[in-house]
Amino acid sequence: MQGLIRTVILSTVLLSLSNCGEPAKTTAPGPGLPNLIVILTDDLGYGDLSCYGSHRIHTPHLDRMAAEGLKFTNFYAFPSCSPSRAALMTGCYPPRVGIPNVIGPTGPAWTSHVQYGLHPDETTLPEVLKTAGYATGMVGKWHLGHWPETMPRRQGFDFFFGLPYSNDMLPEDGYPDLPVYDDEKPVAYNPDQALITQWYTQRSLDFIRENKDTSFFLYLAHSMPHIPLFTGDAYADRSRQGVYADVVEEIDGSVGTIIAELKRLNLDENTLVVFTSDNGPWLTYGNQAGSAGPFREGKGTTFEGGMRVPMIARWPAKIDAGNISHRTASLMDILPTFAALSAAELPVAKIDGQDISALFTDFRHPAYAPDKEPFCYYRSGKIEAVRLGKWKLHIPHSFRFVDEVGDDGIRGGYAYTTTGLELYDLHGDPAEKYNVAEKFPEKADELERLIGKLQEEMNAEIRPPFYPAGDDQEAQTQVQ
Secondary structure, eight states, rough: OOOHHHHHHHHHHHHOOOOOOOOOOOOOOOOOOOEEEEEEEOOTTTSSGGGGGSOOOOHHHHHHHHHHHHHHEEOOOSHHHHHHHHHHSSOOOOGGTOSSSSOSSOSSSGGGGOBOOOOOOOOOHHHHHHTTTEEEEEEEEEEEEOSGGGSSGGGTTTTTEESOOOOOOOGGTOOOOOEEETEEEEEESOOOGGHHHHHHHHHHHHHHTTTTTSSSEEEEEEOOOSSSSSOGGGGGTTTTSSSHHHHHHHHHHHHHHHHHHHTTOOTTTTTTEEEEEESSGGGGGGGGOOOOOTOOOOSSSSSSHEEEEEEEEEEESSSSSTTEESOEEEEEHHHHHHHHHTTOOOOOOOOOOOOHHHHHHHHHHHSSSSOOOOOOOOTTTEEEEEETTTEEEEOEEEEEEEEEEBTTTOOEEEEEEEOSSSEEEEETTTTTOOOOOTHHHHHOOOOHHHHHHHHHHHHOOOOOOOOOOOOOHHHHHHOO
């Protein structure tokens, strides 16, 4: 009965709250600036879309999006939720902005060490775009701090509807009641998650319609396919391949609905839509986990399966249909790229992302030359591996692997082991099976020295997160 009441209350809120919050002051948008949409999924693996090789999950709308746009094959997130979202919002490696690990509300024992969030002094992606006159809205999962100072409305968004953190942080597991926010106020608790993708889609459509006459930035961060998994009635058992596939197909349907609305409003040609994921699949959940495709390991690791994710960009006015990019890129690159496309001001503080707008608009541009900048695989604030061109070096570090597979939403188990000094040629060995460090000792030594240099620089440049008043900041800093 309580679940029904929650559903009725939240459904009423969705129907009655038609405004998207009081917009913050912005400059007037320039003529012809593109609308910008980022759709971020949670725990979606590289191999979970049919356009990325899945034979189990049918994703016709995303397949069409890829066919009409640009598909990346070497796009990276970070190993877990909060660090990836920090990278997207700030254009920085996660430890630079004080978010090296997953954070959350007070609950189980592990949360006592992660009571912090993204500092309001950081310049976020929506704040960058507001300097160019954009309306900014967010729908979905935030997970960068649940205090008022760290929530989306205080971080540059004119409007927010969604969850402050993951959909599995529930009272039955020792967390507080899970709130649903509309702007800065909770409007329901412990929602019926079978309806959550529909709600996110509807509020995204509302935002687009209300801002159709100005340049806008929409950040839609789906809560799934992170467990627990739920779908609306229309997608229940639709795939005949289990609830994980049903969830991904419902998200695919949401993408199709949003693109159809852009076309209906004559916004499609000049709207850049980016679709990606926050990390690889949570493999210990077995038949309710995704697929890393050809890559090793999954979420929580710095192997390719933990960090290489799908990325599709569609912009009919600029991106030629059917393009594929093999360049290395990451979530950090979205902020400087969107800034370049909108003529917005970059943050004053140092960022790590690169402007990759040339990849969207001109395949003959020198940006298509081989990768020259290193990409660091950070986990818990430490560089565990680095990629430079085709070469990837792991330095010795602990990592987890599945030794007991879960089933039907019941989590399995991990065991832990340690890598050696391991060098891989990702062009010939993307699965990281064949360590060639002894065959190419000079390259291994070069990259090992590079890791040491980059880690030392990062350690000297880390900026603090936000801590709520009275928290033991020193203890948490030591844990980081």
